Amino acid sequence: MDMELVTEGLEFPEGPIAMADGSIILVEIKRQTLTRVKPDGSQEIIAELGGGPNGAAVGPDGAVYVCNNGGFEWIENEGMLIPHGTPDFYETGKIQRIDLSDGSVTTLYDECDGTKLRGPNDIVFDTDGGFWFTDLGKSDGDVSHVGHLLYAKPDGSKIVRANDSMVTPNGVGLSPDGTKVHVAETQTGRLWSFAIEAPGQIAAPGNLFEPGDVMGPLPGYQMFDSLAVEADGHVCVATLVNGGITAFDPKDGSYEHFAFPDPITTNICFGGEDMQTAFVTCSATGKLYKCRWPRPGLKLNYNA
Numbered sequence: 001m002d003m004e005l006v007t008e009g010l011e012f013p014e015g016p017i018a019m020a021d022g023s024i025i026l027v028e029i030k031r032q033t034l035t036r037v038k039p040d041g042s043q044e045i046i047a048e049l050g051g052g053p054n055g056a057a058v059g060p061d062g063a064v065y066v067c068n069n070g071g072f073e074w075i076e077n078e079g080m081l082i083p084h085g086t087p088d089f090y091e092t093g094k095i096q097r098i099d100l101s102d103g104s105v106t107t108l109y110d111e112c113d114g115t116k117l118r119g120p121n122d123i124v125f126d127t128d129g130g131f132w133f134t135d136l137g138k139s140d141g142d143v144s145h146v147g148h149l150l151y152a153k154p155d156g157s158k159i160v161r162a163n164d165s166m167v168t169p170n171g172v173g174l175s176p177d178g179t180k181v182h183v184a185e186t187q188t189g190r191l192w193s194f195a196i197e198a199p200g201q202i203a204a205p206g207n208l209f210e211p212g213d214v215m216g217p218l219p220g221y222q223m224f225d226s227l228a229v230e231a232d233g234h235v236c237v238a239t240l241v242n243g244g245i246t247a248f249d250p251k252d253g254s255y256e257h258f259a260f261p262d263p264i265t266t267n268i269c270f271g272g273e274d275m276q277t278a279f280v281t282c283s284a285t286g287k288l289y290k291c292r293w294p295r296p297g298l299k300l301n302y303n304a
Helices: none
Strands: 003-007 013-018 024-028 033-037 043-048 053-058 064-068 073-077 080-084 094-098 105-109 120-125 131-135 147-152 159-166 169-174 180-185 191-198 213-215 223-229 235-240 244-248 255-259 265-271 277-282 287-292
Touching (some): 013 053, 013 277, 013 287, 024 053, 033 053, 053 131, 064 131, 094 120, 120 169, 120 223, 147 169, 147 180, 159 191, 169 235, 191 235, 235 265, 235 277, 244 265
Parallel strands (some): 169 223
Antiparallel strands (some): 013 024, 024 033, 053 064, 064 094, 064 120, 073 080, 094 105, 120 131, 131 147, 169 180, 180 191, 191 213, 223 235, 235 244, 244 255, 277 287
16 A cells, blocks of 8 residues: 655654644644644644543534543653553543643543543544543553443533443444444454444343454454544554554455554544545654545544
8 A cells, every 4th residue: 555654753643633624633642742733744732631642533512532541651662662551640541622722621521430530542423422432441560450431421411331341442433324333452352343222322232242243353463453434334443563454344344454664553544535545643653644545434523
């Protein structure tokens, strides 16, 4: 696949959003910022977020909502930046709202039912104006928390756990018809699909041992990061170790892999007039690429 370098020198970019003006808004986890990358590759910091800003999405009010995982320790190895463990400054995870007009930052949620959010990771808005998000959990080297799939309203009025006790849930996205929520687990390399019964509520499993439809894991040692959905329903999952994007067809579970030059390829989003321009974050090397995708991406419910 032919790809073009959009910009480099980013400090672990994630959560790209293709904006209406042609720019890309993304987070830099190590730099702790929300950053705009302009079409010419120049960078502009929108807001300082602290902690570890991770997934990002535009809400119905035109603001950007960010999953903040609270931060990582970092290892530099052979020119690559690698997240590792939990830093001394970690307090909790949170959901933040950023006003693009002035860069002001508000903490919307830092707990659910009295339990602190630990490592919010990725986020997607539905047509009702609420958002699904994952909480991957945190690890101290000896103990790793279980993760959860949650749902919340952007006005601060509602936050619920939709699915408990997942294993490092990371990427999240919605099917084109909005009837399913897809969740990628990092360590298991599984891509789950859960039927949605109502906003924030997934359908009860028909079988104790089959809580949802599942695709993967891939052969060998490969892990999953964030994801995006194509207009025809393919689910494009950023793939770690075997760096690239793996596109799954939910109809039959088949997949194809598109390689990118970074073992920690973390995310993809779609833009352009025909939604066939893919933007991919290669996080360990701090680069943002774009390429012509073979199929159109799904247009998200909100943009600015």
